Structures are given as structure tokens and as C-alpha cells.
Amino acid sequence: MDYEQIVQELIDEHAASPVDILGAGNSDGERRYLQMLRGSYVRTVSDVDRLCCRLKTGGRLLEIGSYLGCVSFALKKLGYSVSALDIPEFHNSPSLRAAYDRHAVPFCGVNLRHGRLPYESEEFDMAIMCEVIEHLNFNPLPTIMEINRILKVGGYLLLGTPNQSRLANRLKAMAGRSFHNPIEDFFAQLGNNGNMIVGLHWREYTLDEMVELLEEMGFKVTERYYYQDWNHSSSANIFLRLGQRIASLIPSFRTFQVLVAKKKCACDRKFTFTEANS
Numbered sequence: 001m002d003y004e005q006i007v008q009e010l011i012d013e014h015a016a017s018p019v020d021i022l023g024a025g026n027s028d029g030e031r032r033y034l035q036m037l038r039g040s041y042v043r044t045v046s047d048v049d050r051l052c053c054r055l056k057t058g059g060r061l062l063e064i065g066s067y068l069g070c071v072s073f074a075l076k077k078l079g080y081s082v083s084a085l086d087i088p089e090f091h092n093s094p095s096l097r098a099a100y101d102r103h104a105v106p107f108c109g110v111n112l113r114h115g116r117l118p119y120e121s122e123e124f125d126m127a128i129m130c131e132v133i134e135h136l137n138f139n140p141l142p143t144i145m146e147i148n149r150i151l152k153v154g155g156y157l158l159l160g161t162p163n164q165s166r167l168a169n170r171l172k173a174m175a176g177r178s179f180h181n182p183i184e185d186f187f188a189q190l191g192n193n194g195n196m197i198v199g200l201h202w203r204e205y206t207l208d209e210m211v212e213l214l215e216e217m218g219f220k221v222t223e224r225y226y227y228q229d230w231n232h233s234s235s236a237n238i239f240l241r242l243g244q245r246i247a248s249l250i251p252s253f254r255t256f257q258v259l260v261a262k263k264k265c266a267c268d269r270k271f272t273f274t275e276a277n278s
Contacts, residue, residue: 001049006074007041019068019095026195034070037131039229040256044130044160045074051156051260052080055125062124062150065132066107068096073103083124085110085117089197112136112143113278122152130160130258137202138278141271144217148267157219157261163226164204167244167253207257214259218267223260226251 011034018027034041048071052059059080063072066084076082083106090096091109100107108118113136127147133140147157169179181200188196205213211221228248247253 001046001078003042003045003049003074004038006077007038007045007070010070010073011035011038014068014070014099017099019093019099021068021090021093021096022195022197023093024193024195029195030068034068037070037229040130040160041070041074043227043229043258044071044128044158045078047158047258047260048075048080048126048128049078051126051158055155059126060124061126061128062119064112064127064129064147065135069099069103069105069107071128071130072100072105076103076105083107083119087111087198112146113138115142115146117146117150119150121149122155123150124155125152126156126158127151128158130158132161133159134161134201134204135198137200140213141217141269144213145267145269145271148218148263151263153263153265155263157214157263158258159210159214159261160256160258161210162201162204163207163252163255163257164209165206165252166255167247167250168255169204170253207252207259210257210259214261217269218263218265219261220264221259221261224258226254226257228254229256 011031014034015031019030020027021030048061052061061075061080061082063075063082063084066072066086067090069084072082072084084100085091085108088109088111091107097107110117127150129147133143136143151157172179185196185200189200207224207226211224214221228244
């Protein structure tokens with residue numbers, strides 16, 4: 001299966017029919033973003049297709065944080081039953097909803113902070129949540145519990161996220177510099193002239209932290225790996241690029257990480273919510 005071709009065709013389709021999701025004149029930025037993450041999308045679609053071969057219950061998929069729909073649309077082209085969700089501000093975009101309609105992918109707007117997902121318990125065989133959890137500016141445990149609820153027992157969660165322990169972060173920390181978003185991004189997020197509404201990484205995780213988080217919430221991690229996406233991280237400087245290649249030989253120095261977790265049992269933890277913690 002030529003996953004690269006499928007993903008590139010969808011990126012080209014976006015270039016031909018721009019979305020401009022927030023009406024901020026940022027369609028060129030969206031196209032560049034899709035192209036930058038092309039390798040990540042290809043890897044995700046490939047992983048999902050491989051994992052679905054193991055499922056005995058079918059292939060009903062939910063993508064959480066689907067954004068411009070590249071992964072969802074690719075999986076739909078592969079014949080899967082796909083649903084997608086993202087924040088209400090994105091769902092409010094008529095051009096984005098039209099794109100999901102063209103690909104016959106049900107799409108809804110959900111603020112994960114507000115708890116319950118609009119799906120039945122054990123409705124899905126797999127949930128996909130890539131480049132999302134690091135953007136949550138609230139405790140992620142209720143969201144993980146909801147993902148557990150809507151998955152069938154034996155269903156998979158595919159979770160991809162930046163690796164907090166990547167080499168670039170370690171070097172910044174050793175130099176006494178922050179590896180978080182710069183302060184100027186706080187102002188950009190609250191501005192109205194760009195698409196920074198969910199652009200900040202509020203909390204990144206190490207691979208071991210992600211394993212602990214999922215295994216405390218009714219999942220068993222069955223696969224875990226680091227990867228380097230050169231479209232996303234290569235420098236124009238030839239010497240720096242060579243250094244990145246050498247450093248990537250150490251897995252924990254790589255930029256991204258992926259976990260596959262299987263739902264082994266329901267999770268019904270009793271959480272206490274207050275104005276201060278939610």
C-alpha cells in the first residue's frame with residue numbers, strides 16, 4: 001500500500017482547495033504545516049492499517065484532534081469506518097466541515113476539557129490521538145478515561161507525541177534555556193491574526209511517563225518506539241544536519257515517540273473536580 005502517495009494526494013487537495021480554518025488568511029501556513037508533518041501522517045496511517053489487521057471486531061476508528069483531516073481522510077480511502085473530532089472553534093469552520101463532508105467522515109466539535117465524548121461505550125475498535133496530548137492545558141486523566149470508555153475491550157489506542165527527552169531539549173536545558181514555547185507565543189495564542197489557538201505545548205512527556213499514564217488507566221502498552229521525522233526537524237546547516245543524524249542513532253534522543261496501548265479493562269476512577277483543578 002502506497003501510504004505516501006495517499007497522504008501527498010490529500011495535501012495537494014488541500015493546496016487546491018484551501019480551508020483557512022479560522023478565517024485568518026492562514027491557508028498557506030496550513031499547507032506548510034501539512035507538508036511538514038507529512039512523514040508523521042504516513043507513519044500514523046501505516047501503523048493504524050497494520051494494527052487493524054490484528055483486530056477481530058472490525059475497523060471502526062476515531063481520530064481525536066483530527067485538525068485538517070489528513071489522517072482521517074487517508075484511512076477512509078483505505079476502506080475504514082472513520083469518525084473525527086476536534087475543538088469547536090475548528091468545527092465552526094464551514095470550509096473545514098465541507099472537507100469532511102466530501103470525504104464522508106463524520107466530524108464533530110468537542111472541548112476535551114468538558115469531559116464526556118459524544119459516543120457510546122465500547123463503540124470503537126481504535127482511537128488515534130497524535131500530536132494532541134501535549135496541547136492539553138488541563139489534567140489529561142479524564143480524557144484518557146473517556147477514551148477507555150468508548151473503546152471495545154481489546155481495542156487499541158495509538159498515541160503519538162513529541163519526546164520530552166529529545167536531544168534538542170536536553171541541550172537547551174544544559175545551556176540554561178527553556179525548552180518550552182517562548183513567551184511571545186502566549187500573546188500570539190490570544191491574538192486574532194493567526195492560528196495559534198491550540199499551538200502551545202503545555203506539557204510534554206517522556207516515553208516512560210506515557211506508559212505509566214496509560215497503564216494506570218486500564219490499558220496495557222504493547223508497543224513503544226521513538227522516531228525522527230526529518231521533514232519536521234532537519235536544519236539547513238549541513239554540519240548540524242549531520243550531528244542530528246548521528247544523534248538519532250540513540251533512540252531516546254529522537255524527536256517523537258509512539259505508543260500502542262490495548263484496552264484490557266474498563267476504567268472508572270472517581271475523580272474530584274474543583275474550579276482550581278479543572
